[in-house]
Amino acid sequence: MKICLVTGASSGIGYAIAEALQADGYTVVATARREDRLQQLPARNVTTITGDLSDAAFQDQLISTVYEKYGRCDYLFNCAGTIATGTIEEIDIDKVTDMIQLNVTATIRLTYQLLKRFRQQGFGHVINMSSVLGTKVRPTAGAYAATKFAMEALSEALRMELTGSNIQVSCIEPGLVMTELHKDWNVHPKEGMGIHEPLTTDDIVGTVRFIMQQPAHVRIPRLMILPKDHNI
Numbered sequence: 371m372k373i374c375l376v377t378g379a380s381s382g383i384g385y386a387i388a389e390a391l392q393a394d395g396y397t398v399v400a401t402a403r404r405e406d407r408l409q410q411l412p413a414r415n416v417t418t419i420t421g422d423l424s425d426a427a428f429q430d431q432l433i434s435t436v437y438e439k440y441g442r443c444d445y446l447f448n449c450a451g452t453i454a455t456g457t458i459e460e461i462d463i464d465k466v467t468d469m470i471q472l473n474v475t476a477t478i479r480l481t482y483q484l485l486k487r488f489r490q491q492g493f494g495h496v497i498n499m500s501s502v503l504g505t506k507v508r509p510t511a512g513a514y515a516a517t518k519f520a521m522e523a524l525s526e527a528l529r530m531e532l533t534g535s536n537i538q539v540s541c542i543e544p545g546l547v548m549t550e551l552h553k554d555w556n557v558h559p560k561e562g563m564g565i566h567e568p569l570t571t572d573d574i575v576g577t578v579r580f581i582m583q584q585p586a587h588v589r590i591p592r593l594m595i596l597p598k599d600h601n602i
């Protein structure tokens with residue numbers, strides 16, 4: 371029985387990954403703040419744990435619950451994330467600090483704590499939902515890109531530090547995916563960027579399955595996936 375901990379599992383990419391993993395026969399621990407949305411996941415082989423990942427005590431409880439219940443964790447999917455957009459001079463700075471708290475601080479802390487368990491058990495795989503904006507930047511996307519660059523830097527160092535072990539780290543770097551991430555935007559990036567056919571969460575699930583299907587000697591540290599109209 372392989373155990374997958376999926377953050378951000380109440381909507382979008384995290385929800386789709388949790389649902390697909392369950393369908394593929396994995397046991398899934400799905401977490402986010404909205405309990406009603408987590409409850410929409412299939413019940414069989416899915417445990418839901420509701421809470422705010424920015425709360426360190428909740429993170430510790432989450433990891434303890436996984437190990438008390440299953441005694442192991444095979445995969446951590448870091449999908450919880452948010453986006454704040456705007457020029458550096460005019461962006462809502464409170465939204466930026468909240469975003470950094472979730473996308474960087476909470477994500478690295480959860481990974482750090484779970485890596486101790488991975489070392490004890492001798493295996494584990496961290497799959498980070500980075501972004502194409504973890505590899506390049508554009509005006510008004512600097513703050514969000516900074517959080518994804520941070521994720522990429524931490525993952526790349528970790529990859530080297532884990533060399534030769536059975537613990538691995540992968541970053542998926544999507545372009546625009548249709549989820550709730552941009553729901554509050556006045557102009558959706560689909561229009562703003564002229565992307566007629568954005569990625570779907572199924573496309574992201576395809577990259578996850580590709581990474582998970584690799585033989586034990588193969589590592590996929592980074593995998594970028596873009597819609598065909600992505601031109602920057």
Ligand SMILES: NC(=O)c1ccc[n+]([C@@H]2O[C@H](COP(=O)([O-])OP(=O)(O)OC[C@H]3O[C@@H](n4cnc5c(N)ncnc54)[C@H](OP(=O)(O)O)[C@@H]3O)[C@@H](O)[C@H]2O)c1
Nearest residue numbers: 378380381382383402403404423450451546547549550551
């Ligand atoms: N959509 C895209 O175009 C795109 C492209 C590249 C990368 N990404 C990345 O993919 C990841 C998933 O985004 P998405 O597009 O699927 O967006 P989404 O539909 O808005 O999902 C975000 C998830 O994060 C959870 N979350 C937010 N704040 C949280 C908190 N404080 N504690 C715990 N969970 C929290 C949300 O659940 P609750 O609100 O229930 O807590 C939700 O499940 C993000 O890291 C995003 O940066 C997205």
